[in-house]
Amino acid sequence: MVRPGPTAAQISDDDEAASGAGSARRSPPTERVVQVLDHLVAHPGVRFGLSELARELGLSKPTCLGILGALVDAGYLMRDPAGKTYGLGPALIVAGRAAQRGFAAGPVAHKHLAELSARFDAACTASAVVGDRIAVLDVVGPRGATATARVGEVYPFAPPVGLMYVLWDTDQRLERWLRREPTLPVHLDRPRLQRVVDECRRTGYLVESLTPGGRRLYALMAGVVAHNLAPELRELLGELVSSPGERVLFPEEGPAGRPLAVNLIAAPAFDPDGHQSLVLVLHVEDEIDAAEIARRGAALVEAADAITAELGGRRPEH
Numbered sequence: 001m002v003r004p005g006p007t008a009a010q011i012s013d014d015d016e017a018a019s020g021a022g023s024a025r026r027s028p029p030t031e032r033v034v035q036v037l038d039h040l041v042a043h044p045g046v047r048f049g050l051s052e053l054a055r056e057l058g059l060s061k062p063t064c065l066g067i068l069g070a071l072v073d074a075g076y077l078m079r080d081p082a083g084k085t086y087g088l089g090p091a092l093i094v095a096g097r098a099a100q101r102g103f104a105a106g107p108v109a110h111k112h113l114a115e116l117s118a119r120f121d122a123a124c125t126a127s128a129v130v131g132d133r134i135a136v137l138d139v140v141g142p143r144g145a146t147a148t149a150r151v152g153e154v155y156p157f158a159p160p161v162g163l164m165y166v167l168w169d170t171d172q173r174l175e176r177w178l179r180r181e182p183t184l185p186v187h188l189d190r191p192r193l194q195r196v197v198d199e200c201r202r203t204g205y206l207v208e209s210l211t212p213g214g215r216r217l218y219a220l221m222a223g224v225v226a227h228n229l230a231p232e233l234r235e236l237l238g239e240l241v242s243s244p245g246e247r248v249l250f251p252e253e254g255p256a257g258r259p260l261a262v263n264l265i266a267a268p269a270f271d272p273d274g275h276q277s278l279v280l281v282l283h284v285e286d287e288i289d290a291a292e293i294a295r296r297g298a299a300l301v302e303a304a305d306a307i308t309a310e311l312g313g314r315r316p317e318h
Helices: 008-024 028-042 050-057 061-073 091-100 105-120 171-178 190-203 212-220 231-240 290-310
Strands: 077-080 085-088 124-130 133-140 154-156 206-208 260-270 276-288
Touching: 028 050, 028 061, 028 085, 050 061, 061 077, 091 133, 105 124, 105 133, 105 276, 105 290, 260 290, 276 290
Parallel strands: none
Antiparallel strands: 077 085, 124 133, 124 276, 133 154, 206 260, 260 276
């Protein structure tokens, strides 16, 4: 015998009852996952071991280990195999970038990136330092073009990687970056670096040249943590990677009227405290002359300054 189905009224009553029960029902396993994430987000520059996390959160070690393993597998956390510690992972950046679209910085930066991309028919990106990593936050490019970067990609924020994220900031933040444990063993040319700092602060933008091999190398470094590499491989990569500032071009020094191989042009946006909040990059990957470099650099600085103004930021006083 076929039983009659529920009436519309009964369905409505059932939905309301389920909704009321759901608002009161809690999921302890889910709460423990949230507890772990909240703790690590509250300490973005700190890495925790299993025993320490379990003790501070009042969890058993097996329960805590299971949560950590699942979050590492999903990319929300990263595990340092050397120190056996845990920290925030790149998947959180992707999730945060999606959430950011509802806040001021995302739409403001995206609008200006789109205008730059259309004007120069080139890919443009916005990135920032998130915790102890550099994260790509937004990518805009011509339709059909191969992406030069992907939202959510992360890179080590330590010499020789990351100069443009402190270049226009205070001298103290630049020195703090230089004192970080290097991602790779590289030589620091202080006189050249100082010249790079002075010139880029004068013009407001950075011009960088990088060989195709160098670009592939940095692509391979995406998401890589230096201590995950074998010592021999770190030394080999160190021989291939330039010192901080070595790839920066000084267009006025090039042959008059002759084009230069330019990889990218970068300029900063600042927060209300006068610190760098974003780095805007116009990807060139072509040969252009000094006049064209200056034209694109000025347009990039104009866009970065507009973002700074719209977000209530200000340039620092060096």
